[in-house]
Amino acid sequence: MHEMSVAQNIIDIVIQHLPEDHPGGVKTVNLKIGKMSGIVPDSLEFSFRVIAADTPGLGNANLHMQFVPLIIRCNECKAESTLDEPFFVCPECGSVNVDTLSGTELQITDIELEDPPQEES
Numbered sequence: 490m491h492e493m494s495v496a497q498n499i500i501d502i503v504i505q506h507l508p509e510d511h512p513g514g515v516k517t518v519n520l521k522i523g524k525m526s527g528i529v530p531d532s533l534e535f536s537f538r539v540i541a542a543d544t545p546g547l548g549n550a551n552l553h554m555q556f557v558p559l560i561i562r563c564n565e566c567k568a569e570s571t572l573d574e575p576f577f578v579c580p581e582c583g584s585v586n587v588d589t590l591s592g593t594e595l596q597i598t599d600i601e602l603e604d605p606p607q608e609e610s
């Protein structure tokens with residue numbers, strides 16, 4: 490299952506970015522997923538939960554996914570188009586001479602930590 494190794498990579502990166510002292514643990518991992526990244530969101534979320542549950546500091550972590558549309562720019566007519574399907578053809582002029590601007594990324598954008606427990610003063 491491809492998503493299992495992707496989820497493991499995400500968690501490895503999160504752990505690397507945790508501050509040394511993080512008593513509250515991780516609350517939310519924000520992720521950008523391009524429509525053309527090949528990731529199945531439900532599978533990724535499931536895998537993330539399975540691995541996070543066994544990872545210290547990530548037991549309560551949620552995965553928040555933001556989906557990035559596939560956007561291409563045509564090199565012939567310079568039109569920028571958002572595509573619903575992965576047909577890399579300019580809808581304006583029919584050219585296949587297009588560049589992909591976004592839609593293939595898989596990127597952690599933000600890691601939110603839980604508030605540390607309030608101490609009685």
Ligand SMILES: [Zn+2]
Pocket residue numbers: 563564565566567568579580581582583584
């Ligand atoms: Zn075009």
